[in-house]
Amino acid sequence: MIIGIEGIVCAGKSTLITELRKTQSFAVVEEYGFFTNGHHNFPSFPPNDVDDIIKAAQYFIGIEKMRYECLNSLVATAVHKHIVVDRIYQSCLSFDYAVSNFMNFDAMSHATMCWNDSLKIEPDITIILDIDQQTLL
Numbered sequence: 001m002i003i004g005i006e007g008i009v010c011a012g013k014s015t016l017i018t019e020l021r022k023t024q025s026f027a028v029v030e031e032y033g034f035f036t037n038g039h040h041n042f043p044s045f046p047p048n049d050v051d052d053i054i055k056a057a058q059y060f061i062g063i064e065k066m067r068y069e070c071l072n073s074l075v076a077t078a079v080h081k082h083i084v085v086d087r088i089y090q091s092c093l094s095f096d097y098a099v100s101n102f103m104n105f106d107a108m109s110h111a112t113m114c115w116n117d118s119l120k121i122e123p124d125i126t127i128i129l130d131i132d133q134q135t136l137l
Helices: 013-021 032-036 050-077 089-102 108-116
Strands: 002-007 026-029 082-086 125-129
Touching: 002 013, 013 026, 013 082, 026 050, 032 050, 050 082, 050 089, 050 108, 089 108
Parallel strands: 002 082, 002 125, 026 082
Antiparallel strands: none
16 A cells, blocks of 8 residues: 655654654655755745746656656565655645745646656555644744
8 A cells, every 4th residue: 555644844744654664564755855865956946937837846746756666666576565655746736836826827737737747656545644833833
């Protein structure tokens, strides 16, 4: 089973994944930053125009392809009963949506088309971790 883990910053995603990784039953597909080889050269923010949003989407689609290949290699080994995915592609698409609206750019249809045409991990289930504002403070 492929399990996506989502949530806001500090919700406990990494803590949960660290604990699950300790068991023999779980393997992990790391979050997007892991696949940048320590070079967090993410696209600049805020974007200047629609082209910047599309370039950012394509950047993360490239990373998602690496994550997809990682998932396939974990599935091929058939050692683990469950595979946990730290963040799912819908996070990127949601970010594209928010930025498009915030910046008043009409980029969503382009970004969605890019993601629809790409290889991406589709979890069987997604767990969304939430945390209240008081706990964050």
